[in-house]
Amino acid sequence: MLAELFLDAARACRDSPLNRTLLVAAADDLVRGGVTARVMAGAECDRRGAVPGLRFAGAVHRLVLEGRAPGLAEHYPTVGGEPRLATLWQDALPVLHAHADELRALIGRSVVQTNEPGRSAPLFGGLQVAAHLAAEAAGRRTPFPVRLLEVGASGGLNLRPHRIAYRVGDEVYGDVGSPFTMDVRWTGRPGVDLSHNVRLARRAGCDRHPVDVSTEEGRLHLSSFVWPDQKLRWERLQAALELARLDPVPVSRANGPEWLADQLVRPERDVLTVVWHSVIWQYVSPADRAMGRAVLADAAARATATAPLALLVFESRRTPDPDRYDFQLLLKLWPGGESLRLGAGGGHGIPFTWDTQPWS
Numbered sequence: 001m002l003a004e005l006f007l008d009a010a011r012a013c014r015d016s017p018l019n020r021t022l023l024v025a026a027a028d029d030l031v032r033g034g035v036t037a038r039v040m041a042g043a044e045c046d047r048r049g050a051v052p053g054l055r056f057a058g059a060v061h062r063l064v065l066e067g068r069a070p071g072l073a074e075h076y077p078t079v080g081g082e083p084r085l086a087t088l089w090q091d092a093l094p095v096l097h098a099h100a101d102e103l104r105a106l107i108g109r110s111v112v113q114t115n116e117p118g119r120s121a122p123l124f125g126g127l128q129v130a131a132h133l134a135a136e137a138a139g140r141r142t143p144f145p146v147r148l149l150e151v152g153a154s155g156g157l158n159l160r161p162h163r164i165a166y167r168v169g170d171e172v173y174g175d176v177g178s179p180f181t182m183d184v185r186w187t188g189r190p191g192v193d194l195s196h197n198v199r200l201a202r203r204a205g206c207d208r209h210p211v212d213v214s215t216e217e218g219r220l221h222l223s224s225f226v227w228p229d230q231k232l233r234w235e236r237l238q239a240a241l242e243l244a245r246l247d248p249v250p251v252s253r254a255n256g257p258e259w260l261a262d263q264l265v266r267p268e269r270d271v272l273t274v275v276w277h278s279v280i281w282q283y284v285s286p287a288d289r290a291m292g293r294a295v296l297a298d299a300a301a302r303a304t305a306t307a308p309l310a311l312l313v314f315e316s317r318r319t320p321d322p323d324r325y326d327f328q329l330l331l332k333l334w335p336g337g338e339s340l341r342l343g344a345g346g347g348h349g350i351p352f353t354w355d356t357q358p359w360s
């Protein structure tokens with residue numbers, strides 16, 4: 001039932017009192033057949049994985065960002081407001097009534113695309129580990145340069161892991177001169193020398209619904225899915241959008257497994273090919289998961305010490321507490337077939353604990 005999915009989304013927003021309050025009130029309104037039912041008409045049978053609650057909250061946020069909900073905007077820190085949770089819903093109601101049809105159309109065609117630049121931090125560490133291990137296995141003295149292939153890249157904001165400065169206490173890794181610095185809140189370290197930046201030979205990404213961040217529409221779309229009272233995430237996103245303006249990388253419109261099959265058609269020598277995905281698995285159909293695995297197994301069988309292949313993923317796993325997810329960074333490397341769990345962290349990639357273990 002839709003109201004239950006809204007309450008699920010509200011629980012997931014435990015770091016966003018604003019979204020949580022909005023979603024709990026909207027769930028109650030749904031049960032009573034209020035204006036939220038009109039806004040959500042057509043989405044009644046949405047799958048859990050389509051997270052209708054977050055699409056609702058994102059659509060409302062978008063109206064605020066566009067300056068079309070001035071009364072409600074006073075609650076939204078992303079436009080200079082301050083949340084007053086006790087009056088949030090009463091200020092949201094006139095907006096829902098005034099824009100119900102437009103919101104319904106927007107929610108109907110949108111998919112959740114929280115392209116989160118914080119995930120570049122585990123990606124950066126994971127790439128370093130993969131490039132070192134592959135070099136060791138090939139008897140090379142220097143780490144491999146990387147060909148990075150991202151499935152489900154959204155706006156491609158994680159296709160620049162080498163252009164970010166990662167601050168850990170007093171140390172800075174990556175591109176130390178970058179205009180985009182992240183405090184990554186690491187416990188432990190990846191266990192390889194991070195004093196040199198990772199070298200990216202090529203980058204490419206695909207998404208079923210790519211976001212063109214070179215357009216105002218694309219930037220607005222991604223911004224709307226940031227939880228409005230999460231200042232650090234908002235600042236990270238704006239910094240990553242600016243980096244994308246300086247260093248554009250287009251994202252292809254394609255379904256993951258087919259695109260990957262094309263990219264991996266023949267092994268490339270003297271680079272480590274890394275297939276990367278973060279927080280997409282829950283949105284991928286069982287058929288596409290099976291095909292993705294088959295494409296990768298095929299490419300893995302063709303990998304050699306001088307044309308190695310890695311799978312690096314940052315995905316969630318349910319914990320015994322049904323409201324908590326654990327996001328793990330996993331690495332597989334071929335031709336050797338090593339499988340490692342490199343660590344785990346928050347869903348946005350920050351904070352993160354490095355702790356390498358075998359992964360079976």
Ligand SMILES: C[S@@+](CC[C@H](N)C(=O)[O-])C[C@H]1O[C@@H](n2cnc3c(N)ncnc32)[C@H](O)[C@@H]1O
Pocket residue numbers: 111112113114115116117119151152153154158206207208209210254255256257277278279280283284285288
């Ligand atoms: C929650 S977003 C995560 C985006 C990005 N990976 C990140 O970590 O910031 C999930 C993305 O996966 C994409 N996606 C889902 N299924 C896909 C598929 N079969 N092929 C390509 N992209 C897919 C969606 O369109 C969406 O952009």
